[in-house]
Amino acid sequence: MSHDSPAPRPGPSSQGTARRAGPLKGTCRVPGDKSISHRALMFGGIAGGTTTVSGLLEGEDVLGTAAAMRALGARVERSQGGLWTVEGVGAARLREPEDVVDLGNSGTGARLFAGLLAGQPFTTILTGDASLRKRPMARVTDPLSSMGARFEGRSGGRLPMAIVGTGTPEAIHYRLPVASAQVKSAVMLCGLAAEGVTTVEEPEPTRDHTENMLRHFGATVVVADNGAGGRIVTLEGRPALTGGHITVPADPSSAAFPLVAAALVEGSEVRLTDIGRNPLRTGLMTTLQEMGADLGIENERIDGGEPIADIVVRHSALKGVEVPPERAPSMIDEYPVLMVAAALAEGKTVMRGLGELRVKESDRLQVMADGLAAAGVEIETGEDWMVVHGGGGKGPAGGVTVATHLDHRIAMSFLVLGLVSENPMTVDDVAPVATSFPVFEDLMGGLGADIDFGGDAR
Numbered sequence: 001m002s003h004d005s006p007a008p009r010p011g012p013s014s015q016g017t018a019r020r021a022g023p024l025k026g027t028c029r030v031p032g033d034k035s036i037s038h039r040a041l042m043f044g045g046i047a048g049g050t051t052t053v054s055g056l057l058e059g060e061d062v063l064g065t066a067a068a069m070r071a072l073g074a075r076v077e078r079s080q081g082g083l084w085t086v087e088g089v090g091a092a093r094l095r096e097p098e099d100v101v102d103l104g105n106s107g108t109g110a111r112l113f114a115g116l117l118a119g120q121p122f123t124t125i126l127t128g129d130a131s132l133r134k135r136p137m138a139r140v141t142d143p144l145s146s147m148g149a150r151f152e153g154r155s156g157g158r159l160p161m162a163i164v165g166t167g168t169p170e171a172i173h174y175r176l177p178v179a180s181a182q183v184k185s186a187v188m189l190c191g192l193a194a195e196g197v198t199t200v201e202e203p204e205p206t207r208d209h210t211e212n213m214l215r216h217f218g219a220t221v222v223v224a225d226n227g228a229g230g231r232i233v234t235l236e237g238r239p240a241l242t243g244g245h246i247t248v249p250a251d252p253s254s255a256a257f258p259l260v261a262a263a264l265v266e267g268s269e270v271r272l273t274d275i276g277r278n279p280l281r282t283g284l285m286t287t288l289q290e291m292g293a294d295l296g297i298e299n300e301r302i303d304g305g306e307p308i309a310d311i312v313v314r315h316s317a318l319k320g321v322e323v324p325p326e327r328a329p330s331m332i333d334e335y336p337v338l339m340v341a342a343a344l345a346e347g348k349t350v351m352r353g354l355g356e357l358r359v360k361e362s363d364r365l366q367v368m369a370d371g372l373a374a375a376g377v378e379i380e381t382g383e384d385w386m387v388v389h390g391g392g393g394k395g396p397a398g399g400v401t402v403a404t405h406l407d408h409r410i411a412m413s414f415l416v417l418g419l420v421s422e423n424p425m426t427v428d429d430v431a432p433v434a435t436s437f438p439v440f441e442d443l444m445g446g447l448g449a450d451i452d453f454g455g456d457a458r
């Protein structure tokens with residue numbers, strides 16, 4: 001599916017409703033990978049020369065990054081047919097933005113720009129929407145302060161926040177206290193401006209799109225095992241980055257919604273094309289396979305340096321499983337929709353090590369627990385875990401309205417639940433869906449789902 005302009009965002013707080021209907025059938029390509037799209041625009045903007053990007057996610061989070069890069073002096077343009085072009089500043093350096101930079105709902109934007117701007121010799125003020133203004137920033141400002149930048153934020157280091165950057169940051173060795181690709185990337189982006197080698201040690205491997213793309217643009221990035229299940233990433237400072245072409249695969253985190261929907265709705269068969277298969281992003285697929293999902297991985301290939309494949313999913317009965325906590329970084333954004341899959345499985349699904357879900361666009365553990373319980377799903381939950389007792393193929397009662405708390409993945413997860421619950425599920429606000437999956441309603445409708453943005457449960 002290709003769109004020449006981003007989908008218009010629905011009005012404020014419009015509801016969305018999903019109802020049971022026939023099987024899901026067809027072929028589709030979900031929008032481009034959000035993580036790779038942010039990085040393509042940011043890294044293209046600091047590299048020398050021209051970067052071209054095909055398959056960019058034209059969702060609000062990424063469009064916010066495009067606007068921020070323009071405010072910082074890069075030329076970012078979309079041409080006919082959806083190819084994006086970035087003229088990077090290269091050795092000329094970024095320029096101080098004239099106004100506050102608003103990153104909307106995007107935690108990735110906020111953390112990665114904090115790193116990038118910490119290494120620039122000027123002051124930038126970052127802000128975002130009500131969700132982003134609640135999210136913790138100390139996880140990036142702590143290491144970036146030790147590299148020489150200064151930050152003035154609200155209590156708890158939250159946005160709006162001023163970043164007083166330094167043109168001469170210090171290279172550090174940093175051990176991540178949480179498994180977070182955003183924090184790793186922030187330290188590496190500041191490390192680009194440092195003399196010497198910046199090292200980030202991660203307790204568990206997290207998505208490595210920053211490492212891959214910086215290398216693609218000419219940086220020296222070396223990744224080694226730390227001997228304890230984690231990784232050590234080293235980056236040589238002050239590389240001469242040169243732009244190139246980036247092909248953005250379809251986002252496995254967006255594919256998760258039609259994928260789980262097709263697995264749950266009887267009689268379904270859906271082909272999802274060009275899905276990113278980076279091994280640090282495939283945790284949901286592994287878990288669904290363990291649950292007995294009928295998934296075919298076809299046409300595996302490498303495109304633009306990333307492994308991709310088509311995924312064919314057919315309805316099948318699922319059984320509950322224990323999800324190993326060390327798998328969490330490879331499926332961190334997919335837990336909400338996994339909880340929906342678990343609600344239909346036979347027996348219980350145990351998910352542990354979910355602490356990071358509490359600091360996403362919403363407190364996803366709490367919001368999912370509340371919504372699932374209201375819909376009639378039997379759950380147990382604690383500080384960083386959830387157990388879902390599945391209905392063995394039978395959907396829950398549904399028939400309720402769930403608050404999405406400005407969280408796209410909460411909205412889409414409960415709409416998927418509405419496709420298999422006895423009564424429709426309504427979410428109070430579908431506007432956030434446009435941050436990552438602006439064509440969700442049309443794409444799901446094209447497969448035969450009854451999802452209506454702007455409707456009420458009847």
Ligand code: S3P
Pocket residue numbers: 034035036108179180181182183185206207332333356
């Ligand atoms: C992202 C990393 C993840 C993920 C987010 C995108 C990235 O966050 O939840 O949607 O692009 O680096 P953490 O690294 O903080 O877990």
